[in-house]
Amino acid sequence: MQYKSLAIEDPSELIFGVAPRPVTTLSGMVIGGGTVYPELNFTLPPMRIDASTMAEVRRNYEQIIADALRRAAELDAPGVVIEFETLPPMTEYPAWGLDIVKILLEGMKQEADRSGLQSVLRMTPNDNREFERPPLMRRGRYWNAMLELFEGSAAAGAELLSIESVGGKELHDEALLNGDLAGSLFSLCILGERDMRFLWRSLQEIADRHGVKCAGDTACGFGNTAMVLAEQRMIPRVFAAVVRAITAVRSLVAYECGAVGPGKDCGYENPILKAITGFPMAMEGKSSACAHLSPMGNLAAACCDTWSNESVQNIKLLGGMAPTCYMEQLIYDCRLMNIASSHGKESALQLQRWMVESDEMLDPQAFILSPRSCVNLAKVIVSSDSYYHAGVAVARRAVELLHGAYSQGKLRIEPNEVIWFDNMRDALDELPASEAEFIAQQLARADRTRFLPKEYDLEV
Amino acid sequence: MTDLHPLTQAIIDGRRKDAPGLVQQCLDAGESAGSILENRLVPGMMIVGDRFKHNEIFVPEMLIAARAMKEALKVLEPSLVAAGVKPEHTAVIGTVEGDLHDIGKNLVAMMWKGANIEVIDLGVNVPAARFIESIKENRPKLLGLSALLTTTMPAMRDTVKAVRDAGLAIKIMVGGAPITREFAREIGADGYSPDAGSAVDAAVELLKATA
Numbered sequence A: 001m002q003y004k005s006l007a008i009e010d011p012s013e014l015i016f017g018v019a020p021r022p023v024t025t026l027s028g029m030v031i032g033g034g035t036v037y038p039e040l041n042f043t044l045p046p047m048r049i050d051a052s053t054m055a056e057v058r059r060n061y062e063q064i065i066a067d068a069l070r071r072a073a074e075l076d077a078p079g080v081v082i083e084f085e086t087l088p089p090m091t092e093y094p095a096w097g098l099d100i101v102k103i104l105l106e107g108m109k110q111e112a113d114r115s116g117l118q119s120v121l122r123m124t125p126n127d128n129r130e131f132e133r134p135p136l137m138r139r140g141r142y143w144n145a146m147l148e149l150f151e152g153s154a155a156a157g158a159e160l161l162s163i164e165s166v167g168g169k170e171l172h173d174e175a176l177l178n179g180d181l182a183g184s185l186f187s188l189c190i191l192g193e194r195d196m197r198f199l200w201r202s203l204q205e206i207a208d209r210h211g212v213k214c215a216g217d218t219a220c221g222f223g224n225t226a227m228v229l230a231e232q233r234m235i236p237r238v239f240a241a242v243v244r245a246i247t248a249v250r251s252l253v254a255y256e257c258g259a260v261g262p263g264k265d266c267g268y269e270n271p272i273l274k275a276i277t278g279f280p281m282a283m284e285g286k287s288s289a290c291a292h293l294s295p296m297g298n299l300a301a302a303c304c305d306t307w308s309n310e311s312v313q314n315i316k317l318l319g320g321m322a323p324t325c326y327m328e329q330l331i332y333d334c335r336l337m338n339i340a341s342s343h344g345k346e347s348a349l350q351l352q353r354w355m356v357e358s359d360e361m362l363d364p365q366a367f368i369l370s371p372r373s374c375v376n377l378a379k380v381i382v383s384s385d386s387y388y389h390a391g392v393a394v395a396r397r398a399v400e401l402l403h404g405a406y407s408q409g410k411l412r413i414e415p416n417e418v419i420w421f422d423n424m425r426d427a428l429d430e431l432p433a434s435e436a437e438f439i440a441q442q443l444a445r446a447d448r449t450r451f452l453p454k455e456y457d458l459e460v
Numbered sequence B: 001m002t003d004l005h006p007l008t009q010a011i012i013d014g015r016r017k018d019a020p021g022l023v024q025q026c027l028d029a030g031e032s033a034g035s036i037l038e039n040r041l042v043p044g045m046m047i048v049g050d051r052f053k054h055n056e057i058f059v060p061e062m063l064i065a066a067r068a069m070k071e072a073l074k075v076l077e078p079s080l081v082a083a084g085v086k087p088e089h090t091a092v093i094g095t096v097e098g099d100l101h102d103i104g105k106n107l108v109a110m111m112w113k114g115a116n117i118e119v120i121d122l123g124v125n126v127p128a129a130r131f132i133e134s135i136k137e138n139r140p141k142l143l144g145l146s147a148l149l150t151t152t153m154p155a156m157r158d159t160v161k162a163v164r165d166a167g168l169a170i171k172i173m174v175g176g177a178p179i180t181r182e183f184a185r186e187i188g189a190d191g192y193s194p195d196a197g198s199a200v201d202a203a204v205e206l207l208k209a210t211a
Helices: A051-074 A088-092 A094-115 A140-156 A169-178 A181-210 A220-231 A237-256 A270-277 A322-342 A345-360 A364-368 A371-382 A387-407 A419-429 A435-445 B006-013 B019-028 B033-053 B059-082 B103-114 B128-138 B150-165 B181-187 B196-210
Strands: A018-024 A030-033 A037-041 A080-085 A119-124 A160-162 A213-216 A282-284 A306-308 B089-095 B117-121 B142-146 B171-175
Touching: A037 A322, A051 A080, A051 A094, A051 A322, A080 A094, A080 A306, A088 A094, A088 A140, A094 A119, A094 A140, A119 A140, A140 A160, A140 A181, A160 A181, A169 A181, A169 A220, A169 B059, A169 B103, A181 A213, A181 A220, A181 A237, A181 A387, A181 A419, A181 A435, A213 A237, A220 A237, A237 A270, A237 A364, A237 A371, A237 A387, A237 A419, A270 A282, A270 A371, A306 A322, A322 A345, A345 A364, A364 A371, A364 A387, A371 A387, A387 A419, A387 A435, B006 B019, B006 B033, B006 B059, B019 B033, B019 B059, B033 B059, B033 B103, B033 B196, B059 B103, B089 B103, B089 B128, B103 B117, B103 B142, B103 B196, B128 B142, B128 B150, B142 B150, B142 B196, B150 B171, B150 B181, B171 B181, B171 B196
Parallel strands: A037 A080, A037 A306, A080 A119, A119 A160, A160 A213, A282 A306, B089 B117, B089 B142, B142 B171
Antiparallel strands: A018 A030
8 A cells, every 4th residue: 555644634624626736737727726626527419329420429529518618618617627438439449539539629729719718628438348258457459449549538638537447347246236345345455456556557658658647547337336226225325335435445546556636526435535645536416416316416525626517418408408507507516615715714614514414414425425434434544554454444444434423313324224234344354364365265256257367467 | 914934934034045955845745846936936036026126125135035046946946847847938138239237137137037037148238139149049028128328229229120120029128227218118119117126017017918
């Protein structure tokens, strides 16, 4: 573990708009330097993507970027982060993805020339490696295409590189459905950690070659899958909240490999990472209900440095095209946070307290991601001597925090979830002390038709 | 409330170590394999499915019951084969081409199995031709299609069309985050399920219509 201490030890310092290690973009935006910026993400309406539809695809993105940025300028946005999260065919065929990158960069330049609006492009190719089952994690056409798109995008001027990487996911979905904490730990802290290290070293090489920044990863396919499954009452919310705490161990690896933020928006574990690294973080909450529901729409903004909508389809709403409408919503959310900050620290903290209090008691996921809990969990992670031990320790602390709050009447837990405190404690108690023993145990259990141990440097 | 048969209760409780012995006891007592399946095991899973549908339990608890059912079936299987007992219905299921999401699809497959439907799961990123091939090979009465991306909804439409164009007599049920009842109707699907919990009822309704 590279980080041995916290960049932010006081929960009151873990607040929106301010990061100890801000990121300055080429256009002059200082993310984490006192201003919260809107971060817009968008996707296509229901349509096929292939060579025959690419003209229509391009038209969609041209219209999205022109309209959304014009609205941002009209509303005096202090700057904008545009995230281009590709759709799978655009990563599989990098030329298609690069076409769109160029369209977006051109749209951003035109608006800058017209109105002076500052903006920066975050490029997020898909991690298509899981198209192959079991996935090849370090080679093959999906790996090559993904890196080609990163390389081309960085060369074209996409300044922030991100991804929702999937290493370990091939076993994690099943762990979630089985309520299997050991399986989750294996996926996140053994497989995920190894894959992240390999992947992010490669991405850092690309970033260095082109003078751009690695921004950060997210455990979206892990923690958000758990959160959404819990929202759908498929798995217990307390279990999903504990999984969220563990995801921070995995996502941290990107920063150990050189990422500097802003962390990717759908990484709800980002406040824990901000406390550890001091880098700015993107977050999403109520304004991302267009993409998925969450139990922490206000609280999620408590320590954001960019505020995102996750993704919205380019469809017509009464107010205009959806990305433009969401740009407006994000800008107003950011205005409120920025005006609170402009009135001084106490005003900012007051707004943050309201954000936190509105959600914290109502859901375990929200409780675990309050600034106070995040600093607590972050301390546990940096005190650990390995990723496995960090995962076990942070899971145990999360269970303690949740159960403690529930026992004191500070957290609402459904009656059929209470038994899961014991279930999770028992599961953690049964884990081997040594990482080697744990890996051997999990390898003996894991479904080999789903994953290839060698892709993670694991010997069978 | 009437007491349930000990085997049914063992399935509900997820007691996988007890279930095989209880199956053997039933067989030793002269109960037919078909009756054990139909009157002891399936009702247990139906109760579990019902509890899940009413948010009393979660998927992990349902899977514990499913594992007990699996252990019970290991003992019962030879007798079922000998007696020529087969599940009444077969279904093919998969995530359409271009889409990798499979949690919802896997849950539906599991719930269908619990309702004594034989499920052939083709996995993810399945081209229309592969669905057609499997339907011709396995002659199921039900096809389940899943998609999670707005950009793979056209692949769902194409798959339904290809199956229809192939003249295959099969009920098609669709689902996934961006899928709506209106979209299902528009592309010519027979059924739609908004979530895994209601997928069994929707399937049973469709299968009844085919009977």
